[in-house]
Amino acid sequence: MKNFVKEKRMEFNLTQDDLSEKLDVSRQTIISLEKGRYNPSIILAFKLSKLFNCTIEDIFIYEEGEENE
């Protein structure tokens, strides 16, 4: 799943550490998210959308049938 976490974070002038604290997750989680190493939980996706004042769909792009086969 593609995401715009890094872009949104930079729009808000936040470091990875800043963001991790605001979201109450570890810095590793932010790094791995931005690198696309795994998908966020829906809770984390909601937290991001509220912080960035947008929708989940604005941050995460899901392409139909991308997850497995």
Add this chain to the structure above:
Amino acid sequence: MKNFVKEKRMEFNLTQDDLSEKLDVSRQTIISLEKGRYNPSIILAFKLSKLFNCTIEDIFIYEEGEENE
């Protein structure tokens, strides 16, 4: 997290078994979701939103700070 999976499913006249097949998850997953036993993965939330032709936010209601303390 509150959700409207059961309501949406009934709008579309689907059984839990129908829905589980369309989403490619187990029937248990649908039951537990509707009963609010756990939160969906973001992948499952996206699948539901595409199937029901709406946004994730239309189906799942996240209240700020509900997850822990």
Add this chain to the structure above:
DNA sequence: GATGAATGTCAAGCTCACTTTACAAACTAT
């Protein structure tokens, strides 16, 4: 060039979303 801030890797561990199987309860219908 040393110091500090920001980003990154690696690895081990925990929790929970989801699976599978088996069985029970409720509600049709014949």
Add this chain to the structure above:
DNA sequence: ATAGTTTGTAAAGTGAGCTTGACATTCATC
């Protein structure tokens, strides 16, 4: 009554999202 469909519970297992900690790299800036 009994057979089929739908919804439910219980329990054990797997995998991924996330954590912690330690250490490496890059880039300012002094």
